[in-house]
Amino acid sequence: MVKLSFSALLAESFGFFFANLRAFFHLVTIPWIASLAIRLVGSALNQESILAVLVEKALDVVPTVMFMMAWQRLVLLGPNRVERLPGLGWSPRETAWLVHLLKIGGITFVLIASFVLTVGTMDYGALTTPGAPIDPALAQRQALAAPLGVGFMVSALLALRVSYGLAATAVDVPFSPRLSWTYGRGNAFTIIGSLFVTFFVSAMVTMLTTLITLALMRGMLGAQEAAVVVTWTAALLVSYAGAAVAATVQANIFRTLLGWREGAQLPATT
Numbered sequence: 001m002v003k004l005s006f007s008a009l010l011a012e013s014f015g016f017f018f019a020n021l022r023a024f025f026h027l028v029t030i031p032w033i034a035s036l037a038i039r040l041v042g043s044a045l046n047q048e049s050i051l052a053v054l055v056e057k058a059l060d061v062v063p064t065v066m067f068m069m070a071w072q073r074l075v076l077l078g079p080n081r082v083e084r085l086p087g088l089g090w091s092p093r094e095t096a097w098l099v100h101l102l103k104i105g106g107i108t109f110v111l112i113a114s115f116v117l118t119v120g121t122m123d124y125g126a127l128t129t130p131g132a133p134i135d136p137a138l139a140q141r142q143a144l145a146a147p148l149g150v151g152f153m154v155s156a157l158l159a160l161r162v163s164y165g166l167a168a169t170a171v172d173v174p175f176s177p178r179l180s181w182t183y184g185r186g187n188a189f190t191i192i193g194s195l196f197v198t199f200f201v202s203a204m205v206t207m208l209t210t211l212i213t214l215a216l217m218r219g220m221l222g223a224q225e226a227a228v229v230v231t232w233t234a235a236l237l238v239s240y241a242g243a244a245v246a247a248t249v250q251a252n253i254f255r256t257l258l259g260w261r262e263g264a265q266l267p268a269t270t
Helices: 006-019 021-045 050-059 061-077 092-120 124-128 136-170 177-183 188-220 225-258
Strands: none
Touching: 006 021, 006 188, 006 225, 021 050, 021 061, 021 225, 050 061, 050 092, 061 092, 061 136, 061 225, 092 136, 092 177, 136 177, 136 188, 136 225, 188 225
8 A cells, every 4th residue: 555645745746836837837827817807707797796706716617627637737747748728728638627526526615605605694793782683594594504614624625535536537547536535545634634735825825915915006006906906816826826736736646646657557446
């Protein structure tokens, strides 16, 4: 049984990303622009609707899929096998990658969407006002919020556990969440931990980039409307960088666990 090393996995993945920054900017350009356009259109249509925000996030999956699949091919097969710049078209391979992603994270997205819609409609003033009459509908939404939140966290951890199988689909290897679970036995904490740390660091750096860019644009340069657009542009680029590192971690897990090389048979499951 192959035992993954948490520190080696993260060091190799972050090292690969920083060693291939030119390739990153080459592959990310069109998906980055597409994500920014989706954000701008969503903001122009409705800035306050929670449902609109969820639809915006769902649409943003498309450019993200195009980029992450291409990046995983770069990691596993090299730059000459990416074949097409992400965003210039949609292939059956990308469809298969998206379907695999939905199998892994579809339930998680549904749960977080349900949680956001439930929590977003609560009247928090009524909850904190002493002696206020209890609204049965509000009490029902409050009762639903906790199990939805717990379900989301559990499903997110399970999704992280099997998400490395996306790298198999990127290189046209038939794979499924069940196989990811089977091949990952004995390495669950390393798989979940390495991906969790990667996404957490990405989220923190994206948040800091957002705050710093917004402060610079509004404080030092005196920009107002343009500040939001510039901030989104910078934050989305950092977010895509985090996605690239996460995709690298997934690809390295897949290659290490299965001893994968192109054209070779996968090891038998036990």
